[in-house]
Amino acid sequence: MKILITGFKGQLGSQIMNMISSGKSELGDISLQYKSAEIVGVDVKELDITNLNQVQNFVCKLKPDLIINAAAYTNVDACESNEDIAFKVNALGIRNLAIASEKVGAKIIHISTDYVFKGDGNMPYREYDITNPVSVYGKTKLAGENFVRELCSRCFIIRTSWLYGYNGNNFVKTILKAGKEKGHLDVVNDQRGNPTNAEDLSYHILKLALSEEYGTYHCTGTGECSWYDFACKIIEYADIKCTVSPMKSNQLTRAAKRPYYSSLDNMMLRCTVGDEMREWKDALKMFIDKIGD
Secondary structure, three states: OEEEEEOOOOHHHHHHHHHHHHOOOOOOOHHHHHOOOEEEEEOOOOOOOOOHHHHHHHHHHHOOOEEEEOOOOOOHHHHHHOHHHHHHHHHHHHHHHHHHHHHHOOEEEEEEEHHHOOOOOOOOEOOOOOOOOOOHHHHHHHHHHHHHHHHOOOEEEEEEOOEEOOOOOOHHHHHHHHHHHHOEEEEEOOOEEOOEEHHHHHHHHHHHHOOOOOEEEEOOOEOOEEHHHHHHHHHHHHOOOOEEEEEOHHHOOOOOOOOOEOOEOOHHHHHOOOOOOOEHHHHHHHHHHHHOO
């Protein structure tokens, strides 16, 4: 099997590559089924996914069996003032990969987001619920989803949320650093979602890739919380002397609107290959214990 991973230097791309190369996973031995796989990781320096001709030439020469797209423009606030760039990366980039994937008959896995939903409800979104993003980031990610569905016959779209991993920046690392430095934090308490460990997401990406269960999936940690709840657990598990206070979203000045409730239900996973995502607190504690070793 030959696998192309775009955005391989990010927290998810690097996690997938490490899982395959090490043959180890906290959830099971799925990575052992990839022991003989040839992995090609690319970032923008090696492949500009916004350039259709470059993507087609690269993919047609490589002829991968599987493409995992972990590349994205994820700065939610910056997307508001850089809409063209966000659209090129989050929508046209995956369009180009989908076109090339179909040409060589490869499977493609595209990583999307909970931000494709409006977030004004109080029940976890299922895969068939109507999307209605409120930010440029969410709109461009939804456009990318639509391109994949329209242009590739062997595709998986995986929506996740509140992702953290060992490589790169994320909320967990930010809270750990700020907690140690400041001793007190104010964190938003009126936005709810699902913290997701990149280890769990990577495992399920590789699990789905071995199947023919094409479609749209939600893949997040089990259970939901607010950013405040999330921060409190990070501080608790790391045993940092820091107090955390709740605050309202409207106390922050940010360019992009966020969904207030974007919890996802992993319905497709349960009904197909099986949902083995860990409870978010358990996955978080193991993550903090490992980075503290």
